[in-house]
Amino acid sequence: MLTLLVKDFKLMFGKQKGLARQILKILFSIFFIACFIGIEVFLFVTILKKIGNIHQATTAFVTIFLTIISVVIIFSNLFNAFKLFFNEKDIEQLSVHPVSNSSIIFSKLIFLFLTHYATCFIVAYPIFVAYGQLHFMPIKFYYLGLFYPMVTFLFESGIALLFVYPFYILKKWLKKHLMVKFIFNVIILFVGCYLYSKVLNVFIEIIAGNSFNSLLNDQNIGIIIQLKKYIFPINLLTDVFFAKATTNFLPALCIGLGVFMLGVSICIFAFNYVRNISYSRNNKVKEYTPKTTSVIKSLFKKEITILLKNADYTFSFTTLLLVQPFLALLVIKALNTIFTTGVFSYYISVVPNFIPLMNVLILMLFSTIIAQGANTYIQNEKTTIKLMKTIPVNSTKQLLVKVSIPFLMSFISLLITNLVLLFTGNISFITFIFCLLIVTALLVIFDLISLYEELNIRHHKPRSTFVSNMITYIVPFTYFFVTAVLSYFGLKLILAFIIGLLVVIIIGIPFVIYLKKHIESLFMDLDVIN
Amino acid sequence: MQQNIIKDERKVTVSINNLYKSYGKKDVILGLDLEVYEGELFGFLGRNGIGKSTTIDCMIGAKKFSSGNILVNGFDIKEFPLEAKESYGYVSSEPTCYEEMTGYEYLEFVASVYKLSELNFEKNYKYLCNRLQLKLEELSNPISDYSHGMKQKLCLVASLLHNPKVWILDEPTVGLDIMAVEELRKMMREYANHNNTVFVTSHNIDLVAKLCDRVAIINDGKVAALYDLNRDPNKRLQLGKIFFDTYGG
Numbered sequence: 001m002l003t004l005l006v007k008d009f010k011l012m013f014g015k016q017k018g019l020a021r022q023i024l025k026i027l028f029s030i031f032f033i034a035c036f037i038g039i040e041v042f043l044f045v046t047i048l049k050k051i052g053n054i055h056q057a058t059t060a061f062v063t064i065f066l067t068i069i070s071v072v073i074i075f076s077n078l079f080n081a082f083k084l085f086f087n088e089k090d091i092e093q094l095s096v097h098p099v100s101n102s103s104i105i106f107s108k109l110i111f112l113f114l115t116h117y118a119t120c121f122i123v124a125y126p127i128f129v130a131y132g133q134l135h136f137m138p139i140k141f142y143y144l145g146l147f148y149p150m151v152t153f154l155f156e157s158g159i160a161l162l163f164v165y166p167f168y169i170l171k172k173w174l175k176k177h178l179m180v181k182f183i184f185n186v187i188i189l190f191v192g193c194y195l196y197s198k199v200l201n202v203f204i205e206i207i208a209g210n211s212f213n214s215l216l217n218d219q220n221i222g223i224i225i226q227l228k229k230y231i232f233p234i235n236l237l238t239d240v241f242f243a244k245a246t247t248n249f250l251p252a253l254c255i256g257l258g259v260f261m262l263g264v265s266i267c268i269f270a271f272n273y274v275r276n277i278s279y280s281r282n283n284k285v286k287e288y289t290p291k292t293t294s295v296i297k298s299l300f301k302k303e304i305t306i307l308l309k310n311a312d313y314t315f316s317f318t319t320l321l322l323v324q325p326f327l328a329l330l331v332i333k334a335l336n337t338i339f340t341t342g343v344f345s346y347y348i349s350v351v352p353n354f355i356p357l358m359n360v361l362i363l364m365l366f367s368t369i370i371a372q373g374a375n376t377y378i379q380n381e382k383t384t385i386k387l388m389k390t391i392p393v394n395s396t397k398q399l400l401v402k403v404s405i406p407f408l409m410s411f412i413s414l415l416i417t418n419l420v421l422l423f424t425g426n427i428s429f430i431t432f433i434f435c436l437l438i439v440t441a442l443l444v445i446f447d448l449i450s451l452y453e454e455l456n457i458r459h460h461k462p463r464s465t466f467v468s469n470m471i472t473y474i475v476p477f478t479y480f481f482v483t484a485v486l487s488y489f490g491l492k493l494i495l496a497f498i499i500g501l502l503v504v505i506i507i508g509i510p511f512v513i514y515l516k517k518h519i520e521s522l523f524m525d526l527d528v529i530n
Numbered sequence: 531m532q533q534n535i536i537k538d539e540r541k542v543t544v545s546i547n548n549l550y551k552s553y554g555k556k557d558v559i560l561g562l563d564l565e566v567y568e569g570e571l572f573g574f575l576g577r578n579g580i581g582k583s584t585t586i587d588c589m590i591g592a593k594k595f596s597s598g599n600i601l602v603n604g605f606d607i608k609e610f611p612l613e614a615k616e617s618y619g620y621v622s623s624e625p626t627c628y629e630e631m632t633g634y635e636y637l638e639f640v641a642s643v644y645k646l647s648e649l650n651f652e653k654n655y656k657y658l659c660n661r662l663q664l665k666l667e668e669l670s671n672p673i674s675d676y677s678h679g680m681k682q683k684l685c686l687v688a689s690l691l692h693n694p695k696v697w698i699l700d701e702p703t704v705g706l707d708i709m710a711v712e713e714l715r716k717m718m719r720e721y722a723n724h725n726n727t728v729f730v731t732s733h734n735i736d737l738v739a740k741l742c743d744r745v746a747i748i749n750d751g752k753v754a755a756l757y758d759l760n761r762d763p764n765k766r767l768q769l770g771k772i773f774f775d776t777y778g779g
Contacts, residue, residue, distance in 0.1 A: 288670070290652040291638055298642030301635075302628065309630035387626050389592040391643045392615035521594075528592045529624070 037126045045130050057221050060228035062131065063238040067231050069123050070156055073116065077160035078167060080115050084108045085271045086168045101275075105268055116157055120149035131242065144241050154256030155233055161263030165270035178308055185319040193326050200334045295393055299401040306380055307405065316373035317406065321413040325420045328366055332359055332426050353487035353496055356431045357480055359421070360438060360500065364476035367414055367439050368446050372472065374406035375450035378457060378526065386528040395523040399451060407447050414439055434497035438504060445508035446471045452515055455522035471507070479503060532604040532613070541568040542601075543696050543727040544589065549598035551584055558584050559595070560751030566729055566744075568695075571722040573742035574731045577777055580748055582731045583623075586700050589729075590620050603695045616644065619689035623701035625681035633669030633676070633684055637691065644692035651691065658687040661713060678705040686714065690721075697721055699730045703737065715741055739769040747776050 044065060051057040085108060125145045132141025174181035228235050236252035239245035293301065308318075336355055339348050348354045377399070381388060388398055415436065422432040450468050457463050483496040535542040544566035551559040558581045566572045576582045587593040589600055591607045591614065600607045603617035627636050641651040659666055664683040673681060682705050689697065697718070703711045719741060722728045732738050738745055739759070747755045754776050757765045765772070 288634055288666075290641075290648050290655070292642045292646055292648050292651050293638075295643055295645065298639050302631075302639050305635060306628060306630050383624070383626055384628055386592050386622065387628075390590050390615060390620050391640075392612045393643055394612065524591075524594050528587060 033122055037122070040123070041126045041130050044127055045134065048131070048134055051221055054221055056225050056228075059238050059243050060221075060225040062127070062242055063228045063231055063235050064224055065127060066124065066238060067234045069120075069127075070152065070234055073120055073123070073152070074156050074159050076119050077112065077116055077157050078163055081112055081157070081160050081164040081267065082167055082171075084111060085164060085267060086274060091275050101272065105271065109264070112157055112160075113153055116153050117149045120152060120156075121146075124148055124152075128241075148237075148241060151237060151252070151256070154253070154260040158256065158259030158261075158263035161267040162259065164263075164267055168270070168274070182308075182318065186322050189319045189323045190326070193323050193330065196327075197330045200330055296397070296401065299393065299398060300405065303402055303405050307374075310380065317370065318409065320370045320373065321409055324366060324370060324413045325417040328363060328417045329420055329424060329426065331366075332362055332421060333424070335362070336426060351484050351488050353491070353493045354484055356427065356493055357483050357487070357496060359427050359431060360435050360497075361476050361480040363414070363417065363435055363439050364442055364479075365472070366417075367410060367443055368472040368476070370413075371406060371410050371443060371446055371450075372468070374409075375447065375468065376454065376463075377402040377451055378454040379463065383529045385526050389524070389526075389528065396519050399455075399519060399523065403447050403451050407443060410443050410447075411440060414443070430494060430497070434494075434501065438497065438500045441501060441504040441508065442471065442475070445504060445511065448508065448515055449511055452511055452522075455519070455526065457526070459527060475504070475507065531610060533601060533606075534604050535565075535601070537565065537567070540570075542566070543568050543570075543603050544572075544729060545599075545601040546585070546589065547599050549585070549588060549600065550596040551581075551588055551593070552596055558751060559588070562598070562748070562752050564746060564753055566696075566727055568727055569722055569725045570743045571718055571728045571741060572730070573738035573745035574729060574748065575735070575738060575745055575773060576731075576748035581751060582748060583700055585748070586620075586698060586729075586731065590618065590698060591615060616692070617694055618696040618698050619692065619694035620698045621682075621685050621689045621700065621702050623704050625678065625685045625705075627673055627681060627685055627688065629674040630672070632672055633664075636673060636684065637669070637688060640688045640691055646692055654691050654693070655687060658690055659683075661717060662686055662710060663713065679707055679710065682706055683710060694726070696727045696729060699728070701732055702730065703732060703734060711737075735770045735773055739766045745769065747773060749776050 047061060048058060051061060125148075128141045128145030128148065129138070132138040132145075135141075174184060228238075233252045233255040236248040236255075239248045240252060292298075335358060338344055339355060339358070378385065388395070391398075418427070418432050418436050421427045422429065427435065446468060449471055453463050453465060453468055479500050483491065483499060487493070487496060535545055542565045544564070546562055546564040549559050549562040550557070562581075562585060574582055574585070584593065588595040589602065589607065591611045602614040605614035605617060607614045628639070631639065637651075637655050641655075646654070656666070658664075659669070662683045664680065664687060668676070668680065669684075673684065676684065682702070686702065689699075699718070702714060706714065715737065718728045718730065722743070730738070730742070743760050744756065744758050746753045746757075755772065757769075757772075759766050759769075
């Protein structure tokens, strides 16, 4: 059993190469969790202090807060359960080892419980501690907080297990239907953007009103209190933990147990089914008409086929490009509002070009950060580098085709984004023209530098991304700060833009010259696998 | 541009002269010389890690070499790489193809980069798939769903689509079933008989001994022994022993 648990742990979290990477990952995780808990507790305590005097408002608010956490944890459990129960390689490996089915399932459920407890503890425990401190009962809530993840496991994991097989079927189906998968990804991102816009609006309202008062009015609090009545079973649990209504524990437990039993039953049935089926193959004879195209067309076709069938690429790059206009509009509109209203407007008035320069900065960051999802030109090829080296096509031509596809896609998205910003009145015509020029130049340089870094991968070591990261972050921020400071001393906007364009071009020229000279040689030096 | 080298009234299709190749400080090939003729089935033997695949990688232009020169069908692989690459078809021991594509997509890609007409493409892929018992209906499936043997068959088909002058095979029988190996043997022989060159490396000494016209054994970065098995048929029977003797086994 322990061996199975250790195996699942390794499969779930994988092995990071190198001690430095492991330490970095742990430090980053700790930092991220600390920031998250900090913001969470701050919001929770601030809101609770505001509504503490209103009858029923506290438990209603805690219920809403814990429900949001519960939804997040259900999704987290769903992904974990998917990795645990429907990892095809794991299923294949386990089927040849003398391990009973019940041991496998039991170990996976224990693992699911452990990950659930850890996640729920990290997210929900600070809420209990903060609540205890506010109500002068810290010890009580220190203890109660330890039990909350155990109680919620039944319901939250039950829901996750209930949906894990449909999720598996959906993933498998989407794998075969690329266009639907693409549309699906776009919808998810648009929903994400929409929710983000709502959060952003709340944030802007807080900034503009300088407090929560505008949000926590009587009407909104009334809605929260009404809403609490319908959120089963979290409302029952908050009554148990926060309102001493212990009689609600039994119905909460029954609901949780019922959902869990149902979820486990369906999941076990599906797991056994997947273990025993032989994957059906497409044996239908399709009418096929041979087609050959020009060399360039075939290279483009090959690249597009590889890229579109790469799930990470589709999700992290293509769909992000599609939502870029919407996302950029949201962020730029919000930032423009923040810096032109309230206390900020006073400070910003001394830097007259702050807003247009900031808009260019945002688009520089957006474009290059999104482009990072598509700059793995050589890594995408893996063992087929040898194929690239043996086909009778000039390597420069092959590499330029590789770079041009993501570049063209990024450029189209950038153009649309700029047009949206122009027509919605968020940027001026001058900013539109120079933003397009500066960011396009930056994208060209970014893509070429990424190619340079990719061509320098040797002996299967990870690629050094130092220069491309400099282009993504340091160049835009430095440009922004320098020109913003110069604008304080009277630098005209158009000059600031021309400086930006020139700086980007000057940075890029050495790389263009170097690549032009050494591209063939660097390509030949790439490792081939026999 | 193209250098036609004729020796003993035979055209040299692969010519390796004084080839040197090292990986950092480790020298792998130390002045290797070799000539392979038109219409010849040539076996290139050597134990693991001795430099067979490195020699082939230099031949096909997949790796740089320190010095020397290599001509494939009269084209210098450094000076005229594209012409040299059009002259050969290559199959590696591990099937190398774009697994994201279907079999048809991959063959279309190969046919397009070798500028094949649709008519020739259709004729060739159908003939080759039939010879290697690769079912046409399988070509509609993604290559990632293929077995190792099927992928290797697809790579074999792709390597011959453009009817190359030189067919280079690096341990091509790995993962193939016995029927496919037998068919491949026949195909290699037929291909050489049609005035082409087949250059093959294999660990299967028996296959090489029965099939090849000439064999070279590589040791210490050079050709340690070269035998014409047609002129000296006894060597076919002794090839295994010669192989062991070369490496002091």
